[in-house]
Amino acid sequence: MNISLSLFLPGASGQRVKVEPEVSSYPGQTVNLRCAFTDATGIQLTMVTWIYEPKEGERINIAVFHPNFDPNYPDSPVKGRVSFTPSPPSLASPSIQISEVRMTDEGRYICEYATYPSGNEQGITHLVMLAKPQNSASIVTVEAGTKPVVVARCESLDGRPAAQISWVTTANGNGTTVSKAGADNTVTMTSEYRMVPTAADNGKDISCVVAHRTQVKPESFPLKLAVQYAPQVTIVGYDNNWYLGRTNVMLTCQATANPVALSVLWKTLSGEMPDTVQINGNELKVLKVDDAVNTTFVCEVKNRIGVGKDQVTAIVREPSVNPSNAGVVAGAVIGSLLALLLVAALVAVLITRSRRQQQGYRANGGSDMKTRIFGGGKKASKNGTGGGAGSGGVGGGNNNGPIYVYNESSSHQGLGEKNNHHQPLTMGGRPEVVATTPTAQDILLSNELDDAERRKFDELEAEERYDHFSGGAPILQLRPPHDQDDIIGDYLDDDMESQRDGSVISRTAVYV
Known part of the structure; x- marks a missing residue:
């Protein structure tokens, strides 16, 4: 079996001898070398000769055919393995085959015709022997x-x-x-x-x-x-924050080597390993940082090629803040700041409320009556006497204080005194005169304020109604004019309590 790698073409351009330019084969196979004359018109074909031309060496005839004689196979490297095919051959197609080809059979094989009157014509085939490596x-x-x-x-x-x-x-x-x-x-x-x-x-x-x-x-x-080299060593784990008292810090000796490392050795430049240090293979653990740890640690790694090492200098610092209490300290500082801000806000509100109360209140307009109650005892009875121990005197331990009524409809009588049911209090059957002294509220509630001040108090009146009041100053209670049944007065009289110095204060009001 042969492997042909080209078409069956003429051996050379213009020539009439038809061969395959190249044939390849593996050792031990049979290779066919074909040859034919394409156009013999007017030409007499006389003889065909196959010639072997090795890569190195001289040309050798390996097969000769003449129509008048039997095929002849001269001595050659392929004698006994070469023959014409088909047999008997003809001048028109004198192909040959070589059996059990060898690697040494590679070379050029020339099919040459002897013709008359043209002379010799030939075609060349290259036999390529293949060997899979x-x-x-x-x-x-x-x-x-x-x-x-x-x-x-x-x-x-x-x-x-x-x-x-x-x-x-x-x-x-x-x-x-x-x-x-x-x-x-x-x-x-x-x-x-x-x-x-x-x-x-x-x-x-x-x-x-x-x-x-x-x-x-x-x-x-x-x-x-595969490149072998001495260990390349790096110490990791030092964070430059070793402070006195810190616990369980660790250094790790990392090494790459080929072949693998045989040993790892930790030491210090000072020569002595601190007592608080534990070593486990390539790990160095400091149980507690102290002054003895303020040194240079060295890690040496050895393999068959050589030794590699790295070192880290540990600097022991003073602890700035105990890390365990850092959160508590931060929380305390923040809480203190918030508390100070809250106290400052409360003080500002109380001062503002106190100043506004000292300035007083005014009516919103029209003929409405605004009653300011500054003290009182128990509620007067329907017949004009104060309720208490006796129907004709001041009862209990409380004295009914005067009630001042500001009537905006009267510009000359801004302040008037009013007791329970407009009756004077009596003591032992005689009328008792209650002295009235103008206060800051009385003055401010007069018509001496200019228009700008009146508008200011109007706004304060709308914003600071008693049903919305939440300040820390004393609570001033108003008794509306239409409280005919003294419902509010009842509460007020029960709430007020006389003092030894003659003043009257509220039991429930908050004072600053």
């Missing part, structure tokens, strides 16, 4: 250094034709490929990848790609570089 790739373990070395090797063994090898990697290097003649005319291709290895190159991807005619697609061999 054995491909492989491997990593070369190296140590990190400063000179280029071979870090990977790829090989295509006993192939025909020679394989093509390439490298795919992000490493900074280059490949070098060499060929070597193998057995039975095969070729072995070897490629080496060289670079200056560093610790960062360890584990990088590198692939060897082999392309060959016998393969449907290139064969790839993915690998990882």
Whole structure:
């Protein structure tokens, strides 16, 4: 069986000898080499000769056919394996076949016609012997250094034709490929990848790609570089906040190495390890920070290649604020500020209310009567006498105080005195005169205020009605003129209490 890779075309342009330019075959197979004369009009074909021309060496006749004689096969490397086909042959189609082809059979095969009167005409076929190579790739373990070395090797063994090898990697290097003649005319291709290895190159991807005619697609061999290096060490965990009394702080010694680390050693530059330090492998734990921890910690990691180390200088600080009480302190400060703000607001409100009450109130207009009650005893009876111990005198321990009524309809009588049911109080059968002294309210409620002040008090009157009053000053209670049954007066009289100095105060009012 042979593999033809081209059409059956004339051997050369303008020539009439028809052959296949190239035929390929694997060792041990049978290959057919076809030949024909396309147009013999006016030409006499005399003889056909097949000639073998090796890649290196001289031309050799391997098969001769003359119509008047039997086929002849001279001595050659293919004698005994070459023959005309079909048999018997003809001048029109003198093809040959070679059985059990060998790698050494590769070369050029020439079909040559002897003609009259044109002379000799020929066509050439290239026989290509194929051998599928054995491909492989491997990593070369190296140590990190400063000179280029071979870090990977790829090989295509006993192939025909020679394989093509390439490298795919992000490493900074280059490949070098060499060929070597193998057995039975095969070729072995070897490629080496060289670079200056560093610790960062360890584990990088590198692939060897082999392309060959016998393969449907290139064969790839993915690998990882193996670079050995001394440990690279880093200490983590120090936050620059080691204060006196802090507990359970930890340092961790992290190391990368190839091969793996054999040992981890903690020590200090001062030579002594503090008593509050516990070591567990690559971890160093400080149970409680004290002055002895104010030192430089060193971590050393060793492997077969060498030793790597790192160090951290711990600075012990004075504690600024106890971290456990920080939240409590912050809460106390914020609470105090809020309390101060609240007290200040309350004081401002109370002062404002007190000033407004000292200025007094005025009527909103018309002929309405506004009654100011400044004290009182028990409610007077319907017959004009105060209720209490006796019907003709002042009862209980309370004295009925005067009730001042401001009548806006009278500009001359702004203040009038009124007792219960407009009857004077009597003591032992004699009328008792109650002295009245004008107060600040009396003056402010007079018509001496200008229009601007009147409008001001009108607004205060609307905003500070007693049913909405919530200030901290004494509560002033008004008895409307239409309270005929003394319902409110009842409450007021019961609420008032006389004092030893002759004054009368309320039991329920709030004072500041």
